[in-house]
Amino acid sequence: MGPTRAQFIQFAPAALAVASAAVGPWSAVAAAAAGAGAWAINASAPALRSLIACGTTATGCGIAAHQLLASGMDPLFAFGLAVPAGAAALAHHRNTAGELPTLPATTAAAPAGQSxxxxxxxxxxxxxxxxxxxxxxxxxxxxxxxxxxxxxxxxxxxxxxxxxxxxxxxxxxxxxxxxxxxxxxxxxxxxxxxxxxxxxxxxxxxxxxxxKAATAPEIAAGAPTTPEQLWAAHVAVPDGAMPGTTLALTRYDGPLDWEGTASRDRKAIGTVNIGELAGNLNLSTIQIALAPTDKPSQMGVRVMKEHALMHGTMLSSVVDELSMDSRGYVRLGTYIDARPALVPLAQPGSGARHLYLVGGSRSGKSGVLEQILLSAHRSRIAVILSSPQAGTIAGAGLAAFCGDGLDEAMGALRLAYALMLDREARYRSPAFPFTDPLVLTVIDEAHMLLAASSQYHAEAKAIVEQMTRRSLKRGIGVVLATQTPLAEDLGNSSIIRSQLLIGGGAVFLRCARGQGSLVGVNAVEGAEGLDLSQIPPQWPGQYAKVADRDMSGLDTTAVAKPEDGTFGLGYLLTPGSQAVQFRSLYLDVPPASLAGNQQPVQVEDCEAWHHREAITRTRVVDQRGKNLVGSLADLLAKAQQGASALPQQRAQTDPASPAGPADGQELIKPRILELLREESIPMTAETIARKLGTTAKNVKPRLSELKKRDEITNENGLWRAA
Incomplete structure (x- = not known):
């Protein structure tokens, strides 16, 4: 074997120095040859500089030594000239041995004088x-x-x-x-x-x-104490959460702060019950995070003493990431490993995306919806908001059309369906990008429309099934929010859930006890075994404060902090992946305040939008929920028929309209205005109807019309004169 590259760079100058005493001027040729060889093998810059210096020194010493020998002087003088050459060789060896690592080419220049x-x-x-x-x-x-x-x-x-x-x-x-x-x-x-x-x-x-130096745990004799021992004793046993597995630690910062990989020999681990695993390790469920790997026989495990997402990520600190990027993604929160949690609102070149949102009361569901409304606004996406429970979405003003209340929410759903039919008529073969804006149809508390007990069950179910199937390629996405993942909340429709998950993703937040299990008929691929009711309402340690009667949390002047509750903590599921623990952004400022002075993005100027008032009052299915209107022309014709019959129906049913159809429609509006101005207090629609001696069904349409004229206002379901 010949010398290695490092050996050549280090010892070639020393050989030249010794040879120069005898060869004389020819050492210059040898030094040049060594330099060319070092260049050919890509020697580093310090090595080349040292080699050139060494060759120059050796050349000068060689010439002087040759002249001394030729003049007949003592050879010892000539040999002494080799000492400078040797010194140069030693300096070269020191330079190459202490060579610094090369920085990446993409990094910026570092200040001089640093290590x-x-x-x-x-x-x-x-x-x-x-x-x-x-x-x-x-x-x-x-x-x-x-x-x-x-x-x-x-x-x-x-x-x-x-x-x-x-x-x-x-x-x-x-x-x-x-x-x-x-x-x-x-x-x-x-x-x-x-x-x-x-x-x-x-x-x-x-x-x-x-x-960071790892602190080795002290192992007590007898009882298992290390994570590996605890795993083998309680988790890997036949009745444990992951039988037959072994744990290999990848990070250890204490008995309650470590990461590792659980493996089973040539067998898939399968679904893991997170509640059972927490019980085996004597921890709460949110202290454990699982991370599936590419191998079915392995599963990543993380145990946290203090939850990584306890302090949250402020909305105002990442507001720039709320706008849709070139791939159609927006930031919804933060994953357990501190990476941004992204969800798609659109797929550039292909249309819009769906989103399925599950979360019970006080879980952070409304905050996620407000954040989605803000992201849509900043991304210039139009929103049709259907909110059966009036006054629950603070960012409703960012929507192009808002149906606030049960009847109005159904009207918004009809309008979204009509818009899809309109675009299908105008775009026979979808070609992107088209000039119309992307549209999000946001349905909050969807179970109030879709559940079998709802008066709008059949119609809402038919519309949502068709939209989740057909609307994406027309640039209309569906964001559907319910309180539980139970099938009955979606009208017992497997089509709606499957299309939502295929067309976008899902966010799972805390649910009520007994209503959050994703098993059996409620199972979701990628989120097997999750029980959302196991997400506690407070972080570990908060229960002790309640038990100890700690009153510090009742300070009315204190600002709420992310660690005051687990709002927004849950799991994010994107297409083709596993559900990963994440937390939505903490709303430290109202989302609407970050919208700027821009007006809400409007739906395009089209037939469906022109006739929106009539469409919102027109049923698109018959009483049995059959014969769904399938074209825009049929829907507009049905809406016009309903509009012509409406005055006559009102004259027959409205006790406040004795003077005739047209007069009766207008007489009740001045009475509503007069009542609100005289009382000078906000009232619900039911209170107004009781004071006027009529029904809320007759009052609500007039209230909506007066609101559109800016004669009255509505705040959280309470009406008052403008």
């Missing part, structure tokens, strides 16, 4: 957090947030750095621990940031543990 580790830390900070960056398409976390006063703590089993995140005067630090953890690919728990209340807004100290 190689400090250079890498500074370069990655500039590349991904502060800038300036040369990488096209990369979005910085906060431009100008430089890392000042960098200091390293290096040991055999640890590596950490400290610094101060510094911005120009007048700006505020928005870099979060999760951002830094994502850049340096470390757990969020390895990032320690100062409390902003104790420092200037533009300067915040930070400590990052790139490598």
């Amino acid at each position: 190689s580790q400090a250079q890498l830390i500074t370069a990655w900070w500039a590349e991904f957090i502060s800038g300036p960056t040369q990488t096209e398409g990369r979005k910085l976390i906060q431009t100008g947030a430089v890392l000042a006063h960098l200091a390293l703590d290096v040991g055999d089993d640890r590596l950490s750095f400290t610094g101060v995140i510094t911005l120009p005067q007048g700006q505020q630090v928005r870099v979060k621990a999760a951002d830094i953890a994502a850049v340096y690919q470390i757990p969020v728990s390895h990032v320690e940031m100062g409390d902003p209340k104790h420092y200037a807004p533009n300067a915040l100290p930070v400590t990052v543990h790139l490598k």
Whole structure:
């Protein structure tokens, strides 16, 4: 075997130095040949510089030694000239042995005088957090947030750095621990940031543990104590949650903070009951997160002493990520590993996307819907909002059309169906992009329309089934929200659920006890075995505060914090993946306040939109729920027939209309206005009807008409004069 590249670079100059004493001027030729060889094998820049210096020294010594020998002087003098050449060879060896690692080509230039580790830390900070960056398409976390006063703590089993995140005067630090953890690919728990209340807004100290010394647990004799021992004793046993598996740790920061991989020898692990696993390990369900791998025989396991999502991600800090990106995704929250949780609202070139949202009372479902409305508004997507429970969505003003209340919500659903028929008539063969805006049909509390007990059950079920099947390629998506994943909440329709999941994804939040199990007829592919009722309403430790009568949480002046409850904590399921634990963004500001002064995105100017008032009052199925109207022309004809028959029907049924059809329709409106102005207090539709001696069914349409004329207003179902 010949010499290696490293051996050639290190010892070739020494050989030249010795040879130069005898060869004389020919050593220049040898040095040139060595330099060419080093260049050919891609020697590094320090090696080339040392080699050239060594060759030059050897050449000069060789020439002098040759002249001394030729003049007949003592050969010892000639031999002494080899000493400088040897010194050059030793310097070359020292330079090549202490060579620094090369930084990636994409990183920004690091300040001079730093060690190689400090250079890498500074370069990655500039590349991904502060800038300036040369990488096209990369979005910085906060431009100008430089890392000042960098200091390293290096040991055999640890590596950490400290610094101060510094911005120009007048700006505020928005870099979060999760951002830094994502850049340096470390757990969020390895990032320690100062409390902003104790420092200037533009300067915040930070400590990052790139490598943290693991604390070996003390093993007591007899009882299992390490995670591997506990796993073998309680989880891997035949009656455990994952029988026949073994646990291999990948990270250990204490008995309640570790990660590992559970494996079963050549057998699929299958569905894991998270409740049983939590019981085996004596933990709460939200302290455990499972991460399925590509191998059916392996499953990632994470145990958390303090939940990684307990402190939440503020809506105002990531508002720029709410707008739809080039792939059609918007940010809905944060995954358990600190990565952004993205959901598709559209698929560029193919149409819109669906979303299935499940969440009980106080689970954060309304907050997710408000966030979706804001994302649609910022992405210039029109929204048709159907809200059977009046006044529950604070961002309703961002919708192009809002049906607030049970009857009005059904009308909004009819309008969305008519818009789909209109686009089908105008776009026989869909070609994207077309000029019409994308549309989201948001149905909140959908069970109030779809359940068998609803008066609109048959009609709503027929419309939603057709829209989930046919609307995507026409640029109309469906966002459907219910309180439970039970089949009856979707009208016992397997079509609606399957089409929602195929056409977009699902968000599962906490449900009432006994109503959140995703097994049996309620099973969802990718979320097998989940029981949403096992998500507690408070984080671990809050129960103790209640038991101890800790009254600190009753401070009316205190600002609510994300850790005050598990609002928005759940699972996100995207097409073709497994459900992953995540938390929606924490609404630290009202979403509508971030919409700016832009008006709501409007639906295109079309026949369905022109006749929207008549369409919202026209049933699209018969009394038996059959014979769904299948074309826009038939629907408009039916709407016109209903509009012509409406005055006569009102004259016969409205006790407040004795003077005739047209007069009766107009007489009740002045009475409503007069009542609201005289009382000067907000009233519900039922109260207004009782005071006028009529029914709420007769009052509600007039209230909607007066509201459109801006003569009255409605706040959370309470009407008052404008």
